[in-house]
Amino acid sequence: MKQQILQISKFLIGWPISFLALFFLVRFFLSKSGTIFPTLQTANYFFIVCGVFCFLIYFFLRALLWQKILENKKHIIPYKEVCFLWASSEIKRYIPGNIWSLVTRTMLFSEKKIDKKIVFIGLLTEAKYVVLGSALLSVFSWSFALYLFFHNHTVIQPLLLISYFCFSILLYIVLYKNFHTSVALLSLAFVSFFFFSLGTYFVISSIAALSLYYFLTFLSFFSLCYVLGYLAFITPMGLGVREGVMALGLSRFVSLPLSGLGAIFARVMLVVVEILFLFLVYAWYKTKNKIIANIESFTQKNWHSIILIFCICLYCVYFTFASFARYENFYTGRFDLGNMDQTVWNTFRGRAFVLTDPNGTEIISRLAFHADFILIALAPLYRIWPDPRMLLLVQTLVVSAGAVFVFLIAKNVLKEKKISLLLSILFLLNPSIQHANLFDFHAVTLVTTFLLGAFYFLQEKKYLWFLFFALLSGLTKENIWLVVSFLGLYLFIQAKKSLAPKILGLALCVGSMILFYYLVWYAIPHARGGNHFVLSYYSDFGDSPNTIIKNILFSPAKTLATVIQIDRINYIFELLFPLGFLSLLAPSYLFFILPDTVMKLLSSNVQLHQIYFQYTAPASAFLFIATIYGVRKIIRIFPNLRILLLYYLISMGLLASYFLGPLPIARNPNLAMFTSPQKDKDTINNFLSGIRKRYSVAATNNLGSHLSRRQRIYTIPLGLEKADVIVFLLNDPFAQPSLAAQRKMVKDLKKNKKYTLLIEKGDFVAFQKK
Numbered sequence: 001m002k003q004q005i006l007q008i009s010k011f012l013i014g015w016p017i018s019f020l021a022l023f024f025l026v027r028f029f030l031s032k033s034g035t036i037f038p039t040l041q042t043a044n045y046f047f048i049v050c051g052v053f054c055f056l057i058y059f060f061l062r063a064l065l066w067q068k069i070l071e072n073k074k075h076i077i078p079y080k081e082v083c084f085l086w087a088s089s090e091i092k093r094y095i096p097g098n099i100w101s102l103v104t105r106t107m108l109f110s111e112k113k114i115d116k117k118i119v120f121i122g123l124l125t126e127a128k129y130v131v132l133g134s135a136l137l138s139v140f141s142w143s144f145a146l147y148l149f150f151h152n153h154t155v156i157q158p159l160l161l162i163s164y165f166c167f168s169i170l171l172y173i174v175l176y177k178n179f180h181t182s183v184a185l186l187s188l189a190f191v192s193f194f195f196f197s198l199g200t201y202f203v204i205s206s207i208a209a210l211s212l213y214y215f216l217t218f219l220s221f222f223s224l225c226y227v228l229g230y231l232a233f234i235t236p237m238g239l240g241v242r243e244g245v246m247a248l249g250l251s252r253f254v255s256l257p258l259s260g261l262g263a264i265f266a267r268v269m270l271v272v273v274e275i276l277f278l279f280l281v282y283a284w285y286k287t288k289n290k291i292i293a294n295i296e297s298f299t300q301k302n303w304h305s306i307i308l309i310f311c312i313c314l315y316c317v318y319f320t321f322a323s324f325a326r327y328e329n330f331y332t333g334r335f336d337l338g339n340m341d342q343t344v345w346n347t348f349r350g351r352a353f354v355l356t357d358p359n360g361t362e363i364i365s366r367l368a369f370h371a372d373f374i375l376i377a378l379a380p381l382y383r384i385w386p387d388p389r390m391l392l393l394v395q396t397l398v399v400s401a402g403a404v405f406v407f408l409i410a411k412n413v414l415k416e417k418k419i420s421l422l423l424s425i426l427f428l429l430n431p432s433i434q435h436a437n438l439f440d441f442h443a444v445t446l447v448t449t450f451l452l453g454a455f456y457f458l459q460e461k462k463y464l465w466f467l468f469f470a471l472l473s474g475l476t477k478e479n480i481w482l483v484v485s486f487l488g489l490y491l492f493i494q495a496k497k498s499l500a501p502k503i504l505g506l507a508l509c510v511g512s513m514i515l516f517y518y519l520v521w522y523a524i525p526h527a528r529g530g531n532h533f534v535l536s537y538y539s540d541f542g543d544s545p546n547t548i549i550k551n552i553l554f555s556p557a558k559t560l561a562t563v564i565q566i567d568r569i570n571y572i573f574e575l576l577f578p579l580g581f582l583s584l585l586a587p588s589y590l591f592f593i594l595p596d597t598v599m600k601l602l603s604s605n606v607q608l609h610q611i612y613f614q615y616t617a618p619a620s621a622f623l624f625i626a627t628i629y630g631v632r633k634i635i636r637i638f639p640n641l642r643i644l645l646l647y648y649l650i651s652m653g654l655l656a657s658y659f660l661g662p663l664p665i666a667r668n669p670n671l672a673m674f675t676s677p678q679k680d681k682d683t684i685n686n687f688l689s690g691i692r693k694r695y696s697v698a699a700t701n702n703l704g705s706h707l708s709r710r711q712r713i714y715t716i717p718l719g720l721e722k723a724d725v726i727v728f729l730l731n732d733p734f735a736q737p738s739l740a741a742q743r744k745m746v747k748d749l750k751k752n753k754k755y756t757l758l759i760e761k762g763d764f765v766a767f768q769k770k
Contacts, residue, residue, distance in 0.1 A: 025185060027124050029665070042207070043206040044206040048202070051200070053109050055269070055273035056276070056277060057192075059087070059274060061191060062086070063079070063082055064079070064082075064508075066082060069126055069129075070114070073117070077112055081418065083285070084717050087274075087281050087282075088104065089102075089104040089105035090105075090274070092274070102115075122253065125185075125596070128174065130230060131231070132174060132186055133186055134189070134224075134226050136171075136186070137193050137197065137223040138224035138227060139285055141221035141223075141249075142163060143160055143223050144247065145157055152302075183439070189336060189743075192221065193226065196222070196226060197218075197219040197226075198219060200222040201219060203269045203270075204250070204265065206251070207265060208259070209256070211252060212671045215664035216664070220247050222595040223312050225246045225249070228245055243263040243307065244263075246259075246262075246375055260510035273497075276701070282618060291698060293625070304400070304407075304418070304486050305381075306405065308407055308421055308425070310519050311428055312404070316398075318361060319437050323389075323392040323437070325394070326592065327388060327680065327706075328673075329677045331673050335440075335702020336440045337388050337441050338388070338707070338710070339366075339710075340375060340391055341388040341391060341441075341709065342356065342709065342710075343707040345386060345709045346378070347375065348379040348383070351589040353365055353366045353376055355371070356711070356712050356713050356716060358564040361719045361720070363570040367527040369524075369528070369533065371475075372443035373475045388705050388706075395437060395442075395445055398449050399446070401435075404431070405452035405456045406452060407423070409455060410424070413459075413628050413629060417499045423627065425653075429653050430620065432575065432612075433575070434662050437613045439612065440705075442614035443477060444477040444618070447477070447763035450472045450473040450476065451473050451618060453465075453472075453623055454469035455770075458487065463491075467504070468510060473707055474515065478519040478520055478524065479517070481515045481516035482513070483592055484512040485508070485509045486509075486511030487618060488508030491504060491505030491508065492509060509582070521545055531544065531545075536598075538603065538604070539561075540558075541555075541602070562601070566607050573609060574660055575619060577652065577655075577660070578652060578653055578656035578657075578660070579627040579649070580652035582631060582634070584627075585629070586629035587626070587630075589625050589626035590623075591620045591621045593618055597619055602614060609756065683764070685706070687758075687766060688706050691725055694718070695710070695724040696711075696724050696725075697710065697713050697727065698713075698716050698719040698722070698725075699713065699726075700715075700716050700729050700732060701732060702731070702733070707727070720745070725758075725767070726766065728746055729764050730742055746765050749767050755769055756769075
């Protein structure tokens with residue numbers, strides 16, 4: 001009799017309740033159809049796809065959270081089965097009463113021999129982490145949310161302090177017992193709601209322009225809307241509550257009708273994706289395909305690598321999109337993307353390693369500035385796509401590959417995949433690496449990955465690959481040969497009794513040192529007809545390489561006084577901070593970059609001791625290597641601090657990304673290419689692309705990278721009398737000699753009978769010599 005009752009209950013809670021849930025979902029869709037379908041006609045479908053992708057990740061992470069809760073109760077169930085059963089129960093929450101999802105989940109998981117009491121406790125635990133995870137992400141919008149209801153700042157500040165205090169106490173109570181388990185579950189809930197908020201941002205942005213400058217506030221606010229709706233038990237899943245709060249908040253940025261439409265559209269898309277998720281996991285659960293089974297087995301064994309690849313893909317998508325947007329909106333320039341592009345283009349056309357003198361009008365060798373011969377190796381890529389964006393794409397792909405080498409090196413040294421994965425993700429989040437990636441294209445930016453690759457293959461004793469990456473490193477810039485020589489010395493010392501590696505290390509050390517000396521003392525000065533231009537940065541110490549080195553070494557007081565200036569100390573702090581200063585625990589690995597770093601600190605060029613340019617590239621590689629060995633030292637001495645060390649690194653990486661990074665979540669993000677696009681950029685691009693390659697062109701710096709695929713290009717104010725075509729874009733705050741001077745040049749050219757005005761559109765003006 002009891003068995004029959006259970007069977008009847010199972011049937012009633014199964015398909016009939018599912019059909020009832022679908023009925024209410026269909027009714028929900030029909031009630032919104034008059035609003036949604038017209039919206040889809042003008043929506044940005046790329047953003048919608050991104051939103052759907054993020055929502056899917058959110059649902060998979062929520063199912064994973066439930067699986068981990070059950071695992072903590074000693075119940076191991078395959079993930080795909082958990083996904084299906086969790087999704088099957090969750091879809092029932094749309095039935096009025098808000099209890100059917102709980103009943104269904106209890107019934108479904110009790111069939112897996114899990115006591116109903118444990119399922120019920122698990123549901124309470126899930127609710128706790130759902131609330132805490134979404135509330136933790138919502139912290140960044142609390143002041144904004146309070147301002148919606150209280151316009152008096154004297155009221156808001158005390159309420160904020162009380163809220164933060166109460167929330168901190170609540171977090172402490174939750175995390176106090178079983179600290180590691182509690183933090184792991186909270187982190188999983190936090191990440192899942194990050195993707196929920198990100199999906200909501202993309203979906204709403206597809207129909208309403210949401211400013212990227214408030215990106216973090218939006219993400220946090222959407223999470224706040226979720227937790228408020230979740231806590232509104234009167235209606236199923238807070239239907240109406242979440243949308244009302246969301247519409248009210250968004251009305252401060254867009255019109256009220258549009259904010260309401262955005263909130264409704266986000267809810268509809270979330271429901272659509274949830275149904276899609278249910279069908280996907282049902283198909284996955286029922287499939288018996290051997291290929292799928294093999295993929296599952298591979299995923300279980302290599303999930304660290306899969307997460308790393310996923311993060312690398314996200315990095316590549318964002319930084320490719322961002323660097324292309326900088327180019328397309330004229331935030332790149334002749335210095336330096338245009339110079340690199342012209343060198344590669346000339347090499348591809350058979351004129352190896354030459355360009356128009358950026359500081360003059362003659363065609364000269366690139367060696368007059370830098371020995372970045374790797375530009376020659378990049379020339380064949382212009383057969384695929386002869387465009388500066390090819391260089392930007394290559395730069396992003398190569399830089400992101402550095403995360404793979406960080407993971408492999410850390411795995412070899414630490415023998416722990418979790419910490420190795422974390423360090424590789426921190427590589428992708430590192431502010432100096434991200435800034436270098438966004439700052440036009442520079443051959444030396446690639447050296448971070450090349451040096452990491454060389455070190456990894458040195459570890460693996462694969463000396464041919466080591467030599468390949470070491471040589472690639474040296475080809476990015478002349479000063480890197482000094483770093484390569486230290487790698488050779490390291491191999492010579494590490495090889496011990498092995499003769500062949502010792503010989504290779506010694507040869508590489510001596511050969512690289514000779515190359516460095518030859519390039520800096522002879523080749524570059526000969527190509528430019530004078531000393532290396534970088535020597536002017538050390539004029540306080542002398543006017544020749546020998547004099548400068550001599551004065552640096554034998555004037556310690558002056559050298560020290562220069563190094564300990566506040567901007568130099570801040571530079572060192574910003575380099576070390578993202579990795580929690582752990583690289584200082586393995587100082588022998590910082591020796592590789594000691595000479596290069598000291599020379600940057602002694603330079604009078606402020607860009608050389610800032611993290612916002614390409615100059616940090618060699619340092620970044622060895623900071624991560626030193627950090628890996630620093631982590632190993634801590635684990636060996638204090639093995640019980642392994643988990644705390646993990647959370648310390650996560651905290652420092654996120655703080656550094658917020659305070660120093662260029663991402664939209666940062667305090668001072670690099671977003672001008674998105675938020676301030678160039679007006680009439682299509683008109684400008686069409687005109688520039690129509691200028692024949694045989695014409696010489698004088699252009700303002702911000703147009704230089706769009707005109708560099710020709711033999712002769714001059715940077716205004718140079719070459720005005722020699723150029724066939726002269727083009728201005730009068731909006732560059734760094735214009736030379738000044739923006740006012742360039743405007744005067746335009747006025748003078750309009751009066752000059754030798755020139756014809758071709759186009760004047762806003763700040764864009766072009767002339768042609770008659």
